[in-house]
Amino acid sequence: MNKFLQRWTVFAGLVVVWQVAGMLAEDPFFPPPSDILTAAWEWWVLEPENVTGHILPSIGRLLSGWAIAAVIGISLGLLLGRSDRAMEYAGPLLVFMRSIPPPALVPVFLLLFRGGTSMQLATIVFGVIWPVLLNTVDGARSVDVTKVDTSAVFRIPRHQWILGVVLPAASPKIFAGLRVSLSLSLVLMVISELVGTDNGIGSQLMVAQREFDYTRMWAGIVLLGVLGYGLNTVLLAVERRALAWQPRSRDEQHA
Amino acid sequence: MRAFTRGLIGIAGFLALWELLGRSPLIPAHALPPPSAVFGELVTQLTSPEFLSHVVATVLAVLIAIAIAIAIAVPSGLVLGSVPAVRHATRAVIEFLRPIPSVALIPLALVVLGFGPETKITLAVYAALWPILFNTIYALDELDPLLVETSRVFGTGRVGVLFRVALPSALPFVLTGIRLAATTALIVMVSVELMAGAQIGLGYFIMEARSGPGRMDQVLVGTVVAGVIGVLLNNGLERVRRRWVAW
Amino acid sequence: MSNMLEVADLGHTYGDYEAIGGLTFTVRAGELVCVVGPSGCGKSTLLRTISGLIEPSRGDVSLKGSHLAVVFQDYQRSLFPWLTVQGNVEFPLRSLPRAERRVRAAEALEWVGLGAAAKKRPWQLSGGMQQRVAIARALAYRPALLLMDEPFASVDAQTRFELEDLLLRVRREHDTTVLVVTHDIDESVYLGDRILVLSGSPAKLVADLEVPLPAERDQVTTRTDEAFVALRSKVARLLNVGGKQTLDVEKWAAAERESLSETVSTSS
Numbered sequence: 001m002n003k004f005l006q007r008w009t010v011f012a013g014l015v016v017v018w019q020v021a022g023m024l025a026e027d028p029f030f031p032p033p034s035d036i037l038t039a040a041w042e043w044w045v046l047e048p049e050n051v052t053g054h055i056l057p058s059i060g061r062l063l064s065g066w067a068i069a070a071v072i073g074i075s076l077g078l079l080l081g082r083s084d085r086a087m088e089y090a091g092p093l094l095v096f097m098r099s100i101p102p103p104a105l106v107p108v109f110l111l112l113f114r115g116g117t118s119m120q121l122a123t124i125v126f127g128v129i130w131p132v133l134l135n136t137v138d139g140a141r142s143v144d145v146t147k148v149d150t151s152a153v154f155r156i157p158r159h160q161w162i163l164g165v166v167l168p169a170a171s172p173k174i175f176a177g178l179r180v181s182l183s184l185s186l187v188l189m190v191i192s193e194l195v196g197t198d199n200g201i202g203s204q205l206m207v208a209q210r211e212f213d214y215t216r217m218w219a220g221i222v223l224l225g226v227l228g229y230g231l232n233t234v235l236l237a238v239e240r241r242a243l244a245w246q247p248r249s250r251d252e253q254h255a
Numbered sequence: 256m257r258a259f260t261r262g263l264i265g266i267a268g269f270l271a272l273w274e275l276l277g278r279s280p281l282i283p284a285h286a287l288p289p290p291s292a293v294f295g296e297l298v299t300q301l302t303s304p305e306f307l308s309h310v311v312a313t314v315l316a317v318l319i320a321i322a323i324a325i326a327i328a329v330p331s332g333l334v335l336g337s338v339p340a341v342r343h344a345t346r347a348v349i350e351f352l353r354p355i356p357s358v359a360l361i362p363l364a365l366v367v368l369g370f371g372p373e374t375k376i377t378l379a380v381y382a383a384l385w386p387i388l389f390n391t392i393y394a395l396d397e398l399d400p401l402l403v404e405t406s407r408v409f410g411t412g413r414v415g416v417l418f419r420v421a422l423p424s425a426l427p428f429v430l431t432g433i434r435l436a437a438t439t440a441l442i443v444m445v446s447v448e449l450m451a452g453a454q455i456g457l458g459y460f461i462m463e464a465r466s467g468p469g470r471m472d473q474v475l476v477g478t479v480v481a482g483v484i485g486v487l488l489n490n491g492l493e494r495v496r497r498r499w500v501a502w
Numbered sequence: 503m504s505n506m507l508e509v510a511d512l513g514h515t516y517g518d519y520e521a522i523g524g525l526t527f528t529v530r531a532g533e534l535v536c537v538v539g540p541s542g543c544g545k546s547t548l549l550r551t552i553s554g555l556i557e558p559s560r561g562d563v564s565l566k567g568s569h570l571a572v573v574f575q576d577y578q579r580s581l582f583p584w585l586t587v588q589g590n591v592e593f594p595l596r597s598l599p600r601a602e603r604r605v606r607a608a609e610a611l612e613w614v615g616l617g618a619a620a621k622k623r624p625w626q627l628s629g630g631m632q633q634r635v636a637i638a639r640a641l642a643y644r645p646a647l648l649l650m651d652e653p654f655a656s657v658d659a660q661t662r663f664e665l666e667d668l669l670l671r672v673r674r675e676h677d678t679t680v681l682v683v684t685h686d687i688d689e690s691v692y693l694g695d696r697i698l699v700l701s702g703s704p705a706k707l708v709a710d711l712e713v714p715l716p717a718e719r720d721q722v723t724t725r726t727d728e729a730f731v732a733l734r735s736k737v738a739r740l741l742n743v744g745g746k747q748t749l750d751v752e753k754w755a756a757a758e759r760e761s762l763s764e765t766v767s768t769s770s
Contacts, residue, residue, distance in 0.1 A: 144579050145579075146574050146576050146579035146580045147579060147580070147582065149550075149553075149555055149572070149574065149580075150572070150574065150580050152554075152555055153553050153554075153555065153570070153571065153572045154569075154571070154593065154594035154643060155569065155594075156593070156594065156596060157596065157597070160596050164593075164596075165582070168582070168584040169584075171584075245583055245584040245585075245623060246583065246584075247583060247623075247625040
């Protein structure tokens with residue numbers, strides 16, 4: 001409880017400082033939090049069609065792009081990670097692909113998918129698949145020799161080997177990759193919406209900027225922060241449940 | 256067959272597939288030019304001083320951004336990592352700031368900082384801060400208490416411990432953070448150049464090629480060069496880490 | 503008594519390093535045989551070839567019955583931390599119907615005295631208990647042959663005695679055929695019906711000794727028995743003679759690495 005207070009006091013303090021400074025300075029670029037909140041209220045609560053028309057589609061694209069990347073990344077990663085040969089062929093290519101700034105491919109995707117949702121999904125998937133894929137490869141490789149031997153001796157079927165041994169052994173690394181990918185998904189969602197669409201949080205940010213409505217622009221930025229915080233918190237909770245089997249601390253574990 | 260050869264074969268296979276796709280009637284030729292065409296354009300561009308100045312501008316901006324990010328994140332990380340009270344107090348702020356995507360700040364940065372290189376460098380610094388900051392904090396968490404106690408016993412003060420024990424043992428993690436930050440900085444740099452209309456840089460080159468003549472081959476040249484820079488940055492920093500951190 | 507395992511002229515080389523050089527022996531049904539030899543003499547390679555983890559360079563391994571189980575030295579790694587104790591024991595039984603799996607796992611856990619720990623995670627148990635889970639898992643599999651690789655080398659002396667007696671009890675109750683690989687001379691004499699003494703690398707059979715001790719053994723009286731002491735000295739002398747050859751450390755390390763990478767690629 002003490003820690004909770006500590007955490008949020010400083011946060012609240014900063015907001016208050018911002019509020020006072022913002023009111024005193026009257027700088028149009030840095031409106032006080034109360035104005036931002038009012039703008040958000042008018043924008044999203046009084047006009048709920050902005051939520052259904054912009055925020056929800058954005059979240060939908062973000063989550064589906066991330067989910068597609070997760071499915072492809074994990075399955076491919078498990079296969080590549082258990083074959084040194086395959087990794088030798090694919091490794092350098094993967095390292096190169098990961099280094100490509102995904103927005104640079106937006107023009108290509110725009111033409112290939114003729115704009116719209118599929119182009120945005122392609123951008124998100126291409127941008128966020130690498131952390132999942134490379135972490136899964138890393139995790140799948142980390143299955144220790146004794147577990148490999150144990151599985152071989154008991155001649156377990158292939159699906160049990162992959163789903164029952166490699167996947168759980170790799171899961172801590174996979175979750176780490178999923179978290180990185182989720183925050184990247186947010187970035188790419190915004191990027192993909194800044195071009196080639198007229199709905200979504202990103203496009204609304206652009207509109208606000210073009211109309212010199214800085215208060216709304218700030219509201220959009222805060223919304224993205226809240227969204228990122230919320231998504232990360234949910235994923236952490238899921239991770240904690242899924243990885244509950246991990247030995248939590250050293251003194252709980254008998255060596 | 257050595258691993259290196261296999262890697263080359265992998266890349267060659269990818270290029271062959273791309274060539275096939277690019278030449279097939281399934282995909283419009285102007286949308287995805289085959290690698291042979293892109294390669295030809297790449298050779299032309301690499302000899303053009305204009306293109307090279309774009310590359311230099313981006314690389315330079317990335318290096319500046321990394322330097323600034325290190326200068327901010329490492330000291331902050333050391334403070335946050337060694338003083339738990341400060342860390343608990345700022346945790347909510349940090350957890351809220353971190354997920355704000357740097358691209359979402361583009362409109363704000365444009366109106367505040369204008370269209371010069373300050374905008375893209377600031378945004379790249381913002382994105383590059385986090386990996387370095389978190390790796391530094393994490394490194395201090397992992398610090399062996401025995402090591403600290405030992406040096407305490409020998410009369411080393413708090414600051415002495417920080418510089419002579421904590422920093423050296425945190426170095427490998429910090430370097431890993433810098434490597435991650437460099438890749439992120441490059442991606443953000445190119446993205447901002449691409450979307451915020453800088454006057455120079457690889458991203459600007461890509462945007463020009465797309466919006467003007469619709470030269471997809473040039474778009475892909477820019478993309479490939481950005482990827483190569485990313486690989487070089489990543490490998491270079493990995494090599495630095497291996498060399499410095501021999502323990 | 504029929505032979506459960508027949509090994510004929512078994513040899514294995516890694517590159518130009520000969521780990522085992524032509525071993526011939528048999529294990530009869532219901533027998534407990536200990537293989538003892540100096541560290542790094544190729545015992546692990548022997549175990550890996552018998553269990554089918556690596557293909558031997560020459561010779562034959564024939565097992566009567568379709569499957570065998572292995573209890574490894576490193577119980578922490580051999581058990582799966584994401585499964586409960588019961589899940590670990592059921593691990594090799596996935597082809598059986600759920601209800602039967604349950605029954606067999608519960609039964610095997612009873613045998614090793616861990617019936618109450620079924621719902622726990624292996625890492626919540628002590629080292630000795632974890633190794634008992636591994637033994638239960640092997641027994642639940644109903645193997646034609648139970649192979650054990652230095653099974654008690656990572657637990658403290660007290661636990662080690664307990665586990666040795668546990669092994670003697672369960673194998674008597676269930677008539678299990680067991681092959682234990684160990685470097686501990688006392689342990690081999692205490693556990694074994696028969697002892698195979700190996701020389702240093704390449705591993706060759708130096709002696710095949712019957713253990714002249716009653717089936718019922720006891721940590722205190724057996725270990726002071728004259729027959730026990732005499733046999734222990736005999737094995738020790740044999741090992742000294744066989745072990746004089748110095749070990750080529752470099753070659754051995756290289757071979758070890760190779761054997762590890764070999765398994766990884768065969769089972770993936």
